Amino acid sequence: MPEILNVLIASVIPLLFILVYAVVILWVEIKVASHVQDRLGYMYTGGFHGWAQPIADLLKLLTKEHITPERSDKILFTLAPILVFASSYAAYAALPFTSTFIAANLNIGIFYIVAITSFVVIGILMAGWSSNNKYSLLGAMRSVAQIVSYEIPTVLSILTVIVAVGTLNLQEICEIQKGGLFSWNIFKYPPFMLITFLIYFTASLAEVNRTPFDIPEAESELVAGYHTEYTGMKFAMFYLAEYANMFLVSGIAAILFFGGWSSPFGEFLAGPGWGVFWFVSKGLFFVFLQIMLRWTLPRLRVDQLMYVSWKVLTPISFVNLMVVGLWAILK
Amino acid sequence: MSLFDVAFYVLAFITVGSAIVVVSSRNIIYSAFALLFTFFGVAGLYVLLNADFIAVTQVLIYVGGILVLIIFGVMLTTKVFDVPVKTETLHVGPAIVVTGAIMGTLFGVILKTKWFDILNVQWDGTTKKIGERLMTDFLLPFEVASVVLLVALLGAVIIARRERVKS
Numbered sequence: 001m002p003e004i005l006n007v008l009i010a011s012v013i014p015l016l017f018i019l020v021y022a023v024v025i026l027w028v029e030i031k032v033a034s035h036v037q038d039r040l041g042y043m044y045t046g047g048f049h050g051w052a053q054p055i056a057d058l059l060k061l062l063t064k065e066h067i068t069p070e071r072s073d074k075i076l077f078t079l080a081p082i083l084v085f086a087s088s089y090a091a092y093a094a095l096p097f098t099s100t101f102i103a104a105n106l107n108i109g110i111f112y113i114v115a116i117t118s119f120v121v122i123g124i125l126m127a128g129w130s131s132n133n134k135y136s137l138l139g140a141m142r143s144v145a146q147i148v149s150y151e152i153p154t155v156l157s158i159l160t161v162i163v164a165v166g167t168l169n170l171q172e173i174c175e176i177q178k179g180g181l182f183s184w185n186i187f188k189y190p191p192f193m194l195i196t197f198l199i200y201f202t203a204s205l206a207e208v209n210r211t212p213f214d215i216p217e218a219e220s221e222l223v224a225g226y227h228t229e230y231t232g233m234k235f236a237m238f239y240l241a242e243y244a245n246m247f248l249v250s251g252i253a254a255i256l257f258f259g260g261w262s263s264p265f266g267e268f269l270a271g272p273g274w275g276v277f278w279f280v281s282k283g284l285f286f287v288f289l290q291i292m293l294r295w296t297l298p299r300l301r302v303d304q305l306m307y308v309s310w311k312v313l314t315p316i317s318f319v320n321l322m323v324v325g326l327w328a329i330l331k
Numbered sequence: 332m333s334l335f336d337v338a339f340y341v342l343a344f345i346t347v348g349s350a351i352v353v354v355s356s357r358n359i360i361y362s363a364f365a366l367l368f369t370f371f372g373v374a375g376l377y378v379l380l381n382a383d384f385i386a387v388t389q390v391l392i393y394v395g396g397i398l399v400l401i402i403f404g405v406m407l408t409t410k411v412f413d414v415p416v417k418t419e420t421l422h423v424g425p426a427i428v429v430t431g432a433i434m435g436t437l438f439g440v441i442l443k444t445k446w447f448d449i450l451n452v453q454w455d456g457t458t459k460k461i462g463e464r465l466m467t468d469f470l471l472p473f474e475v476a477s478v479v480l481l482v483a484l485l486g487a488v489i490i491a492r493r494e495r496v497k498s
Contacts, residue, residue, distance in 0.1 A: 111384075122394060122402070137406070
């Protein structure tokens with residue numbers, strides 16, 4: 001059955017990408033953290049700068065015992081990590097890796113991604129509640145309040161881009177930005193697109209629970225937030241989902257503002273193969289930025305977090321949307 | 332059986348199965364989480380009917396908004412999630428009348444509608460058409476809906492404020 005085979009191949013490629021990327025980024029995160037703190041990090045495993053350490057870490061996680069707390073809710077406790085990872089993996093279906101490969105070329109690509117990631121919220125709530133642990137529940141509550149609040153500036157800034165390009169299809173959004181550095185969306189409607197990008201990037205940091213918005217995990221207050229009780233493979237699923245989400249929001253930033261798979265030099269170094277290179281390296285750049293920020297900035301307080309979302313980012317993105325919309329009509 | 336049929340039966344099973352859990356579960360938090368799969372199944376059925384925009388909107392609003400609100404409500408109401416929910420049979424007579432009437436109406440609609448096979452119809456994106464209709468023919472209902480939402484928002488703010496003044 002070729003139909004089923006096609007579906008399988010299209011769905012396995014993003015999964016393989018996530019797995020390979022997670023191993024790489026695990027190493028990068030530790031190394032960047034170490035260098036920011038003026039130390040070397042691990043140097044021994046595998047030889048060159050401890051490159052095999054993430055693989056060893058993964059093997060360790062795989063072989064660890066599964067501990068399910070006695071008074072936890074067994075069904076939901078098991079279901080939660082699966083739900084969280086499945087929803088961030090499902091979002092990869094609409095990411096155009098290059099001009100010829102996209103797992104599902106949806107007409108409503110970006111809208112689909114925004115919607116499907118809301119399953120993450122439910123998964124986190126499920127994890128927090130089923131663990132039967134105060135830290136977990138508090139972490140889940142914080143996480144959900146944060147994701148729901150920051151969804152508004154995120155969606156508004158995505159909407160601004162959509163007003164400018166006039167399509168929801170991520171492949172078409174990339175297509176429009178073809179032809180070199182200055183046809184990227186970030187340089188359109190100056191300086192409003194730049195502001196939109198900054199809002200999107202800030203809000204997306206909160207969406208993926210990264211510092212300075214890592215209040216849900218806040219190891220100094222909540223142990224580890226919603227995944228306090230998780231061990232072994234289930235914990236690894238949360239971890240994987242977090243890294244997958246980091247690349248997801250970075251990839252969307254690359255597509256919406258920085259041309260996705262299109263080359264910065266117009267026709268030079270363009271093509272399907274180079275498309276993968278450009279898309280992945282643009283995405284990884286923003287992931288790197290997120291990691292750098294994590295080891296540079298302190299954590300916000302809960303009230304500051306809400307203040308930033310509702311009183312700073314949301315009004316600015318509303319004004320942005322209106323100005324870009326008006327400009328797009330007049331043009 | 333084609334891939335389409337398999338997808339339909341799987342989604343229909345998810346929708347109906349989880350809906351049964353929603354009404355029959357004794358633990359209210361299970362009902363709330365089972366609702367997630369009902370919404371997911373319904374969204375999947377919309378996708379099979381080529382209504383992509385409606386499907387995604389269904390997920391965004393019901394899963395991302397309403398379900399989160401329900402679960403929050405259940406969790407924040409102290410001790411509610413420890414109380415077993417009554418699922419015994421009450422008021423059998425009136426219930427039969429009401430459900431019978433609803434079932435009759437649904438059957439009437441099913442029999443009267445002229446069905447067509449969606450596999451034979453080629454549809455392109457629905458988003459643009461929905462947008463155009465909302466901004467032309469259905470502008471008034473659209474605006475009225477937004478006013479209703481605004482009123483609800485203001486009401487929520489007023490309720491939240493009043494409590495703070497008292498304490």
